[in-house]
Amino acid sequence: MSKKLGKPPPAAAAVQEEGREELFASCSFADLGLHPTLCAHLQDKMGFQAPTRIQAQAIPVAMSGQHMLVKAATGTGKTLAYLAPIVHLLQMREPRVDRTHGTFALVLVPTRELCLQVYGIAQQLVHRFHWIVPGYVMGGENRAKEKARLRKGISILIATPGRLLDHLQHTASFVYSNLCWIVFDEADSILELGFGKAVEDILEHLGSRNGAPDQNKNKGEHIRRQNLLLSATLNEKVNRLAKISLKNPVMIGLDDQKKPSGKSNKLGNSHTSLLSDDEDDGILENQNDILEHAVDDFKLPAQLVQRYVKVSCGSRLAVLLTILKSLFERQISQKVVIFLSTCDSVDFHYTVLSQLEWSSGSQLDKDKKQKFLSCKVFRLHGNMEQDDRKKSFLGFGSEKSAILVSTDVAARGLDFPKVKYIIQYDSPGEASEYVHRVGRTARIGEKGEALLFLQPIELDYLKDLESHGVSLTEYPFQKVLDSFPVNGQKPHKRKMISLDMHPWIMSLQRSLEGFVAAEDATKKLARDAFCSWVRAYTAHRGELKKIFMVKKLHLGHVAKSFGLKEQPSLVGRSHQVQLKKRKKEEKRERPAKRRKLPSKK
Numbered sequence: 001m002s003k004k005l006g007k008p009p010p011a012a013a014a015v016q017e018e019g020r021e022e023l024f025a026s027c028s029f030a031d032l033g034l035h036p037t038l039c040a041h042l043q044d045k046m047g048f049q050a051p052t053r054i055q056a057q058a059i060p061v062a063m064s065g066q067h068m069l070v071k072a073a074t075g076t077g078k079t080l081a082y083l084a085p086i087v088h089l090l091q092m093r094e095p096r097v098d099r100t101h102g103t104f105a106l107v108l109v110p111t112r113e114l115c116l117q118v119y120g121i122a123q124q125l126v127h128r129f130h131w132i133v134p135g136y137v138m139g140g141e142n143r144a145k146e147k148a149r150l151r152k153g154i155s156i157l158i159a160t161p162g163r164l165l166d167h168l169q170h171t172a173s174f175v176y177s178n179l180c181w182i183v184f185d186e187a188d189s190i191l192e193l194g195f196g197k198a199v200e201d202i203l204e205h206l207g208s209r210n211g212a213p214d215q216n217k218n219k220g221e222h223i224r225r226q227n228l229l230l231s232a233t234l235n236e237k238v239n240r241l242a243k244i245s246l247k248n249p250v251m252i253g254l255d256d257q258k259k260p261s262g263k264s265n266k267l268g269n270s271h272t273s274l275l276s277d278d279e280d281d282g283i284l285e286n287q288n289d290i291l292e293h294a295v296d297d298f299k300l301p302a303q304l305v306q307r308y309v310k311v312s313c314g315s316r317l318a319v320l321l322t323i324l325k326s327l328f329e330r331q332i333s334q335k336v337v338i339f340l341s342t343c344d345s346v347d348f349h350y351t352v353l354s355q356l357e358w359s360s361g362s363q364l365d366k367d368k369k370q371k372f373l374s375c376k377v378f379r380l381h382g383n384m385e386q387d388d389r390k391k392s393f394l395g396f397g398s399e400k401s402a403i404l405v406s407t408d409v410a411a412r413g414l415d416f417p418k419v420k421y422i423i424q425y426d427s428p429g430e431a432s433e434y435v436h437r438v439g440r441t442a443r444i445g446e447k448g449e450a451l452l453f454l455q456p457i458e459l460d461y462l463k464d465l466e467s468h469g470v471s472l473t474e475y476p477f478q479k480v481l482d483s484f485p486v487n488g489q490k491p492h493k494r495k496m497i498s499l500d501m502h503p504w505i506m507s508l509q510r511s512l513e514g515f516v517a518a519e520d521a522t523k524k525l526a527r528d529a530f531c532s533w534v535r536a537y538t539a540h541r542g543e544l545k546k547i548f549m550v551k552k553l554h555l556g557h558v559a560k561s562f563g564l565k566e567q568p569s570l571v572g573r574s575h576q577v578q579l580k581k582r583k584k585e586e587k588r589e590r591p592a593k594r595r596k597l598p599s600k601k
């Protein structure tokens with residue numbers, strides 16, 4: 001096996017070092033004004049020697065009581081940037097925070113897994129302040145138990161929007177009259193997942209919507225409410241949320257070049273003196289700037305290696321398996337996340353990756369079957385039982401070497417340690433989703449690689465990413481392929497043969513088709529996955545519909561990529577009807593283009 005494959009280019013070590021320098025601030029946590037006990041805990045128990053730049057910028061602003069909008073690359077420590085100041089301010093309250101005072105801080109997150117993760121970090125941070133109680137409420141959990149916990153009192157509450165609204169409407173014992181902070185972590189995702197209405201209702205309930213009558217009175221005393229919005233990607237929807245929930249926010253991490261000139265926009269607060277001029281860049285204080293700055297290029301970790309692999313449709317699965325095998329042969333201890341477009345597709349691929357057996361090909365080994373991939377495989381998607389979802393999330397997090405097959409439910413905010421490789425087997429669609437998916441690796445200055453699968457007909461997607469400042473280089477798959485034995489022997493002479501005709505790929509495809517055909521249950525999984533995959537393909541929006549066009553797909557080849565030998569006509573009638581409808585709609589949308597000659601690109 002070629003040792004060079006997948007290795008970052010020679011300058012990568014330097015890039016990683018540069019990345020770390022760019023990541024961390026030159027001040028300490030104590031310089032930011034955090035309580036010494038909290039600083040000691042961060043350093044000794046959590047191993048955080050210094051704040052990241054984004055933390056150095058955000059923590060003093062959060063402590064100053066101002067509203068805040070933060071945009072910073074994935075894995076730069078945004079969670080601590082809001083939780084540390086909240087814990088700091090809560091521990092110094094007089095009289096001491098008590099459970100009967102109810103909730104002081106509310107953190108809204110888009111997914112259940114992120115809810116558990118943020119809760120875990122909050123638990124660590126309050127370790128030395130036992131009177132501050134973190135807790136969570138989220139979809140899929142037992143409502144009655146949550147009600148009981150809310151009745152007892154939760155000082156820092158992490159929640160998914162739907163379940164929180166439910167409690168606001170139906171749990172009379174939920175005390176939130178002392179609420180001081182509302183945090184929207186992954187603000188854009190919360191809105192994109194269709195929680196927009198729930199969020200507006202939540203703000204209305206809490207009296208935290210701009211223009212709403214102020215309900216924040218506690219024994220006649222006005223409580224200052226502070227709202228914080230954070231994400232690695234912001235969009236127009238966040239702009240709307242910002243407008244209805246933030247008053248004169250300080251904006252952090254926005255593109256330096258697009259910042260209005262002159263220092264007058266910088267904060268005049270004393271905290272800025274803690275930061276060098278350089279570190280202070282990117283702080284804006286003008287609500288009108290939100291829209292202008294929200295939708296610029298995305299920032300990705302400097303040390304992240306990003307590549308794409310061009311694969312014809314029918315060979316996709318065989319190529320995925322080959323790349324995984326090569327990765328785990330190169331380094332036994334690996335953590336890889338594979339993103340797919342649908343829950344059914346996750347279930348099917350999880351079954352293939354965890355159960356496919358094969359014989360290595362040499363005559364001697366012919367009868368000895370072994371697992372194609374020997375590592376542990378986990379799956380995660382929104383249709384799983386809550387308990388299984390939790391087990392997968394915690395299980396993959398604690399493994400040293402494993403594969404996680406997931407939908408976009410794992411794309412946002414999740415911080416699995418030591419993930420080295422992200423494979424986007426199905427394209428993400430929006431460039432912002434690409435950024436979050438690849439952001440599950442190369443966190444906090446660590447190395448990481450990302451690989452995007454594209455069919456030859458989809459290569460224009462690279463231009464779309466480029467237009468957002470994201471550029472990828474080609475993955476040398478042929479070299480990987482040449483390193484695999486055919487009929488038990490590594491090829492001596494390299495002949496240029498097409499991927500689909502390569503003996504290794506053909507033999508793997510035969511094994512796959514045999515595996516799928518062997519059991520009715522597996523065949524059903526493959527068919528369901530096929531149908532849902534095509535449906536998801538037709539669901540690309542806006543400009544992307546021109547790149548991911550279902551009518552350009554060869555459905556026979558798509559079926560092959562699910563290990564199915566049968567033609568798609570055998571697959572679900574209702575699905576065929578949907579496809580026809582979709583094609584009709586597409587035609588109706590573009591009547592003028594019908595007669596155009598194919599463009600020469």
Ligand SMILES: Nc1ncnc2c1ncn2[C@@H]1O[C@H](COP(=O)(O)OP(=O)(O)OP(=O)(O)O)[C@@H](O)[C@H]1O
Binds near residue numbers: 412
């Ligand atoms: N100051 C620090 N020093 C070292 N590690 C840190 C520091 N702050 C946070 N971390 C670690 O960095 C990792 C990423 O942090 P976090 O999940 O908060 O990033 P994020 O910016 O919210 O990422 P995303 O945009 O993907 O949600 C976590 O493992 C966290 O424990």
